[in-house]
Amino acid sequence: MWVCVWLLALFVCWQGGSPSPVEPPVGCQSPEVLRAAEEGLDQINADLTKGFILSLNRVYDISQQTGEGEVTFNLTIDVMETKCHVISRNPWKKCEVKNVANVPVYGQCMASIYVGKSVELRSYKCTIQQVPATVIVDTCPDCPTAERLDDPIIAETANLSLQKYNQKSHLPNYFTLLNITGASMQWVVGPAYFVEFIIQETVCAKGTPDVDLTQCKMMDCEFAHKGFCKGSHITLDGGLFENKLPIQVNCEIFEPEAALAEEKVHSMEGSDHRENEYHKHAHTHLHPHEHHHHPTSPNQASPRPKGLLGVVVVLPPPHVPPAPRASPAAKNCPGKRKTNLGLGSFKI
Known part of the structure; x- marks a missing residue:
């Protein structure tokens, strides 16, 4: 009996004491x-x-x-x-x-x-x-290595690639170069240059005769389309810009976030009023650049501006071998890598 009372008292004290640590x-x-x-x-x-x-x-x-x-x-x-x-x-x-x-x-x-x-x-x-680059060449001698983004041949590659894209594109407006995001070089039958760049829609329509793209202003509204492009050309040995083989370019154009948000608003409004408004608006279509702006309702939170929570710092390539890294302080760390590039002793 006394054992049961003692155990009960111990249980009550344990329940009323400090919570156990997580x-x-x-x-x-x-x-x-x-x-x-x-x-x-x-x-x-x-x-x-x-x-x-x-x-x-x-x-x-x-x-x-x-x-x-x-x-x-x-x-x-x-x-x-x-x-x-x-x-x-x-x-x-x-x-x-x-x-x-x-x-x-x-x-x-x-x-x-x-x-x-x-x-x-x-x-x-x-x-x-x-x-x-030395680590890449040691692992893959024929792989491309990085080039400076401000190199004249890289600017030339981007401009030639954009020119070809504007020629073959079926979109209504011309695009202009916004910035170059990456560049590399690889030796094939001559130096092959590869460039990645961002383009933005301009106000110049494709149907306008004798367009000087350098004079076309960017469409600066939030509904302007942007694209990510990859271009390349091979320069045969014997000159910087001479004897270029055909330019290769591929661009992916993205819908502006503002347009996607507006489409969502239209979709929500349509679901609320579809029965009453169907016949009235069945044949109404918006022009690709005709947009209606809707005020934010009291219960709808405004979108948070991007880039406020942190920062990404781009450092130059490290020395080889890189400086040793501090060991993790926590137990059972680090975790298992998802990707291994097979760079030998250069561990990332």
Whole structure:
């Protein structure tokens, strides 16, 4: 009997005492940590305004602060650049990581990520850099290596590629060069130059005769289309701009986010009034550049401006071999890499 009373008293004291501490995460491979890293990186990519979408390679280190039913993870995650530009807004899991044939870029992000009923990115700082050309050549002697973006031959390649795209495009307006985002060179039968660049729609219509593209103003409204292009040409040995083989170019044009948002508004309004308005608007169509702006309703949150949560710093390629990296402070870290470029002793 006394044993039962003693056990009951012990149970009551335990129940009324201090709450037990939250168990620390299993490590960099634990499901809750990977969920925070993956969804946090989704939000980092959504916050970016330039550059390429980043892919998660592994969780390198972790610390945390816990509260009642919630936790904030401070993560160090290793990332790699993908082939998708941020204007595509593609999910990073659907983007191919740049390999040794695409001048790979790697880095890490320090991110503070709150996990409660939802996952919320609080802040981040990412640093990225290209794999050194010497490392690529040692692994793949025939692979392209990076070129300076301000090299005259790169500007020439971009302009020739854009000229060809404007000639073959069936879109109503001309496009102009916005900026060059990447460049590389590879020896084929001569120097082959590859360039990646962003283009933006202009106010000059394709039907306008004798258009001087340099005089065409960019369409500066939020409904202007942008595109991501890849162009190339091979210059035969014997001159900088002479004897060029046919230009190759491929551009992907993206719908402006403002247009997509407006389309969503029209869709919602249409579902509310479809029965009453069907006959009235059945034959009404908007011109591609005729847009109606709708004020934000009191219950509709305004979109958060991008680029406010953090920053991405682009560093020059590191020395070879790179400086040693500090070991993770957390147990069971780092996690397993998702991508291995096979660069020998150059570990990323």
